[in-house]
Amino acid sequence: MTDASANFSDHASADSPETVREPRLWRDGGWTAQVMKNDSDDGWAVAMIKDGEREPALIGPWTMGRDKKNPKPLDTGAFNTLVKTASEVLRRHEQQLHALLHKRLNVSTAEQGEISVTLQIVPDEDDPYALLSAFDALGDQLAQIRVMPSFKLNQASAAAWIERDFARMD
Template structure:
């Protein structure tokens, strides 16, 4: 159900709430995606004409806030994906390989998979490794030379 109040809008799976900025005399707006415990975005909010109260939320402001908060979430997801999924191309005299490291961030028992693909994308090997395994050229070459046996 949509809510459209001067300091609270709820629509399209998002809630915008204008709040007192604890850091100074001004106001802030918090954007919360439905089902999430923390705001995706908290930013300064414009003062109204009386210079004491916040400017009321409106359709254009809400839509802009939704777009901005969605972009923040998308960038965060891309950053997390990049931290958890690494890859490199490697050429040897025998073949070209794509070596991948995919980290599974389990709270109790994190782990990772080290895998190798040929130039056509066919899986050649996949082994479980520690999540702090360092994927670099030297370790990848050593793994290939050891016939894709699980690194120590």
């Protein structure tokens, strides 16, 4: 659409949280909405950024005004809808990241009953790693080892780890 992050960062900053309600720029409640020209066509776009963030959480098309040249001005209803939508986008992103970094499955064993095995990936820039952990039915930790962040946790790998009495997975 448009290079909104470059245009948008001029108006949104963490040190300017005051309320602004202009036809093309609204700032309120920790969010800023800016309507800007869409560089790829004759239309308009709106970008939503959360206070303190460098990149917009949401960029989307914006409605033309009645004159079919200028954008429709922002208003309370539109701003609230944009905040709700941008918040949902951020929440889905956080859920997806959490699911990517935290995996859990259960393995039934004859001797120990149900064992929950978790993989927690620690995405450290210098030394990424993961923690493979096992818990009994009461939630007590049975074992924990450090593994490569690329470790594939599945039923077979979890069962093999349990069968080897939680030995290192090299």
